[in-house]
Amino acid sequence: xxxxxxxxxxxxxxxxxxxxxxxxxxxxxxxxxxxxxxxxxxxxxxxxxxxxxxxxxxxxxxxxxxxxxxxxxxxxxxxxxxxxxxxxxxxxxxxxxxxxxxxxxxxxxxxxxxxxxxxxxxxxxxxxxxxxxxxxxxxxxxxxxxxxxxxxxxxxxxxxxxxxxxxxxxxxxxxxxxxxxxxxxxxxxxxxxxxxxxxxxxxxxxxxxxxxxxxxxxxxxxxxxxxxxxxxxxxxxxxxxxxxxxxxxxxxxxxxxxxxxxxxx
Amino acid sequence: xxxxxxxxxxxxxxxxxxxxxxxxxxxxxxxxxxxxxxxxxxxxxxxxxxxxxxxxxxxxxxxxxxxxxxxxxxxxxxxxxxxxxxxxxxxxxxxxxxxxxxxxxxxxxxxxxxxxxxxxxxxxxxxxxxxxxxxxxxxxxxxxxxxxxxxxxxxxxxxxxxxxxxxxxxxxxxxxxxxxxxxxxxxxxxxxxxxxxxxxxxxxxxxxxxxxxxxxxxxxxxxxxxxxxxxxxxxxxxxxxxxxxxxxxxxxxxxxxxxxxxxxxxxx
Numbered sequence: 256x257x258x259x260x261x262x263x264x265x266x267x268x269x270x271x272x273x274x275x276x277x278x279x280x281x282x283x284x285x286x287x288x289x290x291x292x293x294x295x296x297x298x299x300x301x302x303x304x305x306x307x308x309x310x311x312x313x314x315x316x317x318x319x320x321x322x323x324x325x326x327x328x329x330x331x332x333x334x335x336x337x338x339x340x341x342x343x344x345x346x347x348x349x350x351x352x353x354x355x356x357x358x359x360x361x362x363x364x365x366x367x368x369x370x371x372x373x374x375x376x377x378x379x380x381x382x383x384x385x386x387x388x389x390x391x392x393x394x395x396x397x398x399x400x401x402x403x404x405x406x407x408x409x410x411x412x413x414x415x416x417x418x419x420x421x422x423x424x425x426x427x428x429x430x431x432x433x434x435x436x437x438x439x440x441x442x443x444x445x446x447x448x449x450x451x452x453x454x455x456x457x458x459x460x461x462x463x464x465x466x467x468x469x470x471x472x473x474x475x476x477x478x479x480x481x482x483x484x485x486x487x488x489x490x491x492x493x494x495x496x497x498x499x500x501x502x503x504x505x506x507x508x509x510x511x512x513x514x515x516x517x518x519x520x
Numbered sequence: 521x522x523x524x525x526x527x528x529x530x531x532x533x534x535x536x537x538x539x540x541x542x543x544x545x546x547x548x549x550x551x552x553x554x555x556x557x558x559x560x561x562x563x564x565x566x567x568x569x570x571x572x573x574x575x576x577x578x579x580x581x582x583x584x585x586x587x588x589x590x591x592x593x594x595x596x597x598x599x600x601x602x603x604x605x606x607x608x609x610x611x612x613x614x615x616x617x618x619x620x621x622x623x624x625x626x627x628x629x630x631x632x633x634x635x636x637x638x639x640x641x642x643x644x645x646x647x648x649x650x651x652x653x654x655x656x657x658x659x660x661x662x663x664x665x666x667x668x669x670x671x672x673x674x675x676x677x678x679x680x681x682x683x684x685x686x687x688x689x690x691x692x693x694x695x696x697x698x699x700x701x702x703x704x705x706x707x708x709x710x711x712x713x714x715x716x717x718x719x720x721x722x723x724x725x726x727x728x729x730x731x732x733x734x735x736x737x738x739x740x741x742x743x744x745x746x747x748x749x750x751x752x753x754x755x756x757x758x759x760x761x762x763x764x765x766x767x768x769x770x771x772x773x774x775x776x777x778x779x780x781x782x783x784x785x786x787x788x
Contacts, residue, residue: 358698
């Protein structure tokens with residue numbers, strides 16, 4: 256049995272005037288230790304799907320199983336990292352990273368030391384624990400947010416465009432850091448992104464979603480030689496361009512078909 | 521290079537100097553207005569250009585001030601009013617925040633109570649004075665209730681609005697850690713709304729003074745409001761002006777204290 260099983264997910268948002276189907280018949284599996292990406296144009300329900308897997312939204316239909324247990328019965332097995340760091344500005348870095356442990360009552364000397372060590376492993380030392388988030392740069396803050404997410408030792412990590420608010424250089428560095436850290440801890444991760452390069456460089460598999468309603472349009476297996484490399488080196492590998500072009504073309508054709516279907520006849 | 525540095529230093533010094541000069545002029549004109557106001561008042565009153573019976577004069581007020589301090593009556597009245605205002609202010613603020621918390625807790629209750637809040641907010645609360653006095657007996661309880669009731673509804677509305685406006689992504693972060701609703705409230709809602717709560721404190725200081733003074737008008741036994749209404753009844757306007765000036769000074773001090781508190785707390 257697969258680590259994560261997503262079965263026949265449908266999701267519809269209701270408002271007074273409309274019922275919008277955001278996701279339609281999504282089924283997929285993710286193996287333990289795997290890194291997968293959801294790629295797609297805006298409005299294809301990527302974030303909705305992520306929220307459903309993380310049990311933040313209840314799907315209209317379908318089930319999500321993590322290690323054969325429905326996600327609604329789990330506690331603290333899924334970590335979630337948002338587009339921006341969302342560090343609490345009134346808490347110090349230390350209070351921020353220990354928040355998850357505190358809320359789930361796992362805070363003790365051992366977990367605290369582990370978390371502070373993790374912060375050091377992320378290259379954040381020199382007494383920043385006592386500082387406030389606003390004293391840190393964007394890249395540092397996102398690293399702190401990663402520590403906060405990892406502190407509760409989730410089995411599955413959700414990354415909702417975590418690098419999109421950063422400048423290019425910081426983004427490349429963080430991709431490497433996140434990828435290496437997750438590999439070192441053997442974590443399973445799902446990344447949502449609209450950046451083709453990022454999806455290829457970081458993942459083992461890429462799910463291309465089509466918009467309105469969101470469906471899995473195609474699945475791409477990333478070549479072995481790229482999987483082994485860190486994201487930065489993967490971007491420079493000769494195989495990178497090939498798969499990039501393939502996905503690019505699929506995205507193009509996807510856009511054309513959706514445009515055609517929307518043109519009134 | 522060194523020359524350049526010295527030049528910058530000099531310019532900086534000049535800049536600081538100019539700021540100081542400006543501040544001094546501002547203070548000077550503020551003092552001028554103060555002195556002019558009271559001396560013109562004194563002058564007009566002595567020459568009977570304005571009716572000294574109605575408008576009194578600064579010197580008379582000052583003499584009465586000294587008298588009342590010596591016989592201790594001013595302190596009694598001031599103490600009474602201050603106690604009532606502080607309790608009314610605290611009670612109104614805490615109750616307002618508490619009700620706001622309940623509304624946030626249950627969207628259903630908030631929907632049900634919405635029209636009542638609108639009505640209560642629109643109604644002039646001082647009009648409830650007579651009812652409160654009869655219900656709670658004249659004295660501290662009814663006057664404190666006046667001070668509280670005048671600021672509780674507006675506090676509820678303002679604080680509840682700020683609770684609702686907290687970035688939902690902070691709640692999302694907490695939910696991913698499996699936080700309960702109470703934990704969300706404690707970790708995100710309250711700290712994020714802290715600046716709003718502090719700024720309602722400032723508004724409430726002013727409002728509870730209104731409630732308490734009106735309450736004392738109605739009860740008429742003790743306090744600065746009583747001094748005003750008594751002075752009015754016996755046509756002793758020196759007494760009226762004395763209590764007005766004392767209220768102005770004390771209310772300003774209270775406001776400044778809250779302002780100081782705000783600056784300290786927000787800085788953290």
